[in-house]
Amino acid sequence: MKNTLKENRDFRRLYYRGRSAVSDCLVVYALRNKMGPGRLGITTGTKLGHAVVRNRLRRVIREIYRQHAEEIRPDMDVVIVARARAVTATYQEMDRAFVHCAEKIGLIPRKKTRPES
DSSP states (O other): OOSBOOOHHHHHHHHHHSEEEEOSSEEEEEEEOSSSSOOEEEEOOGGGOSHHHHHHHHHHHHHHHHHTTTTSOTTEEEEEEEOGGGGTOOHHHHHHHHHHHHHHTTSSOOOOOOOOO
């Protein structure tokens, strides 16, 4: 991914000014960016495990973001924070958690469900 958040000030800006949504695996922060294309930042704290575990989580989160990139508003900066539950979660659980959080904060449009007759 070319457009990534790297500066501490950018992460702090999203934490304080951005909208957030929480699930059991992830916390997603999003804020409109005035500089062009959206950027992604991923945080995996040392409490989650050793480097191998944290790097695996980052790869999974990056792939989930890539899979949904077409749906995500193009002018948004996003920070995804992995929580302790993410270590044991499956890919599908993390994907569902991301979609749920992203819909909740308006990062991606809600899926329309058909009314039952």
